[in-house]
Amino acid sequence: DIQMTQSPSTLSASVGDRVTITCRASQSISTWLAWYQQKPGKAPNLLIYKASSLKRGVPSRISGSGSGTEFTLTISSLQPDDFATYYCQQYNTYSSFGQGTKLEIK
Amino acid sequence: EVQLVESGGGLVQPGRSLRLSCVASGFTFDEYAMHWVRQAPGKGLERVSTVSWNSAGIDYADSVKGRFTISRDNAKNSLYLQMNSLRAEDTALYYCVKDAFGSGQSYFDYWGQGTPVTVSS
Numbered sequence: 001d002i003q004m005t006q007s008p009s010t011l012s013a014s015v016g017d018r019v020t021i022t023c024r025a026s027q028s029i030s031t032w033l034a035w036y037q038q039k040p041g042k043a044p045n046l047l048i049y050k051a052s053s054l055k056r057g058v059p060s061r062i063s064g065s066g067s068g069t070e071f072t073l074t075i076s077s078l079q080p081d082d083f084a085t086y087y088c089q090q091y092n093t094y095s096s097f098g099q100g101t102k103l104e105i106k
Numbered sequence: 107e108v109q110l111v112e113s114g115g116g117l118v119q120p121g122r123s124l125r126l127s128c129v130a131s132g133f134t135f136d137e138y139a140m141h142w143v144r145q146a147p148g149k150g151l152e153r154v155s156t157v158s159w160n161s162a163g164i165d166y167a168d169s170v171k172g173r174f175t176i177s178r179d180n181a182k183n184s185l186y187l188q189m190n191s192l193r194a195e196d197t198a199l200y201y202c203v204k205d206a207f208g209s210g211q212s213y214f215d216y217w218g219q220g221t222p223v224t225v226s227s
Binding site: 001092 | 141150151152153156201206210211212214215220
């Protein structure tokens, strides 16, 4: 099974900050990686697929990059709506999720 | 508009069974793989099971293999999860999730709101 490890587990930041979340796979997954945002009491919402393709309607301040085993999610200028928990997901072999990164207000 | 509506969750004693259902609308159900994903209270996401568009491809997490059975009825636009020999660690919110493609090895583009399962005596 492919293990996904996110870092950090918690990230404290302010509105306007640039933040980066990292996701590492235990083996190469090419670019078969997605990112999801989850707010309290809500289902996860797809943000990015194929490592860097933005889902329609997702703001362009959010971007993804990487290939192989190392990936990043970047938010260029944090907005109040961005404070949430973020998960990466590999779908190279069925699928598995990272443990999540909680982005909280500093 | 894609809608996924789960039902069947509830409180059940350890060792007993429960059957979850999900009714889909707003897309051509028989063209897409479907998944069950769960989230224990305060924890992360765990894919539980996957079924391809034609039920030829089925997969389970090791944690539920041999106890849970996924199935679908394309004529009824419905997805099911039969859960047997339930354990306390199966307590979670169970989401019905649509795959972006038919095989089941892609990203998840739509999620239901979930149905809660609590396993406790």
